[in-house]
Amino acid sequence: MAAMMTPGSPVRLVPGPRRRSSNLVILLLVIIALLWSLVFHQNIGRGLHVTLDDIRDPLDAIVNNTLGFEKIFAISPAQRLDRRDAVVLASSATGFHVDFIDGLILDEDSAKELNDSKDSETVSVSRPHANAVQRIVADGIASALILEDDVDWDINLKMQLKGLALGSQQIPKINAPERNATTDSPYGDSWDVLWIGHCGMKCNSSSPVQVMPHDITAMPSRYLPPYLYDAPAGTGNNVRMTCIIEKAACSAAYAITYGASQKILAALTRLTDADNLDFPDLLSELCDNGSLECYSSYPSLVGRWKRGRREEYSSDNDQEAVDRQMSHSSGVMYSTLGNIEHILGGECTVRASIDDAIVPELNPDLFEVPHSFLQWTDKKGGHERAL
Incomplete structure (x- = not known):
């Protein structure tokens, strides 16, 4: 019942429930602002400045124009302008910058002058990699992708590398949970080598494994090119795994740190004239003997681009024979070079490289890092933890 008021009585305003709630909200916001201001000024007094870097996702560095490394190098003979064109085109479409290191094309006489005891093919393939390593050490480069x-890669490479970084950050913490990061690298501070382009790898038996059970960019095993090592246990269609590796084959793409480059260069200087070890074997050996801590992903993140050959065809040639001569990607689901016309044409979607892909057409803007978890075994048994 409303209160009775007589003329001359003082007016008494009683706030209703809604006004009281509004006042409480305002009071709460004021208290929060005061507390935040107090903490902020205390941090400044202690030299702990609050900046955008404090709230930025460390994985965001991977989307820069060097994919979170200091440099990206591509090894290519100066004569192979076609391949250089392809690398520049694909990297521009994906959003990163590449510098070239000259490869070698040796005739028999040149190879003989260089070293009579070494196979000319081994020299021409391996020496440019050694030159890249030498460049990293000479210029003091913190890390470089070679x-x-x-090569060809998925148009979603940056998101794939974010997924890899989650693994390379968290895997070493299983055995050393108190370990604190001491580097600005989005890939963590434990790695020496990130072997992202290979033709086979073998996980270290004691390594925790990062599993992405539903990665639509992981090429099913039946479509992969021949790998020199068996697939890790638990892999299957659209399953991706990351681990510390013992061995790997082929050097299509790998990232190395400055410290790793020094160790690789030291190993190269110890080779004798009788050694005929090619570069991928040397790098794999350093991973296997514990000199380097090496991480890799299965399937390989980086594949190959098979350039077509122009030939005259008679009417007797069937379409299958013609198709085999066309340029195509190998080991990559949403090929950058295979989709280059769609990308340059401004289309929103790219096409899968295989007919029975789970997602035949994909909008890369909608692709996110797939859910993943860590698996490992210790004296207490098997464990699993979501990332």
């Missing part, structure tokens, strides 16, 4: 010039 590509061969016939």
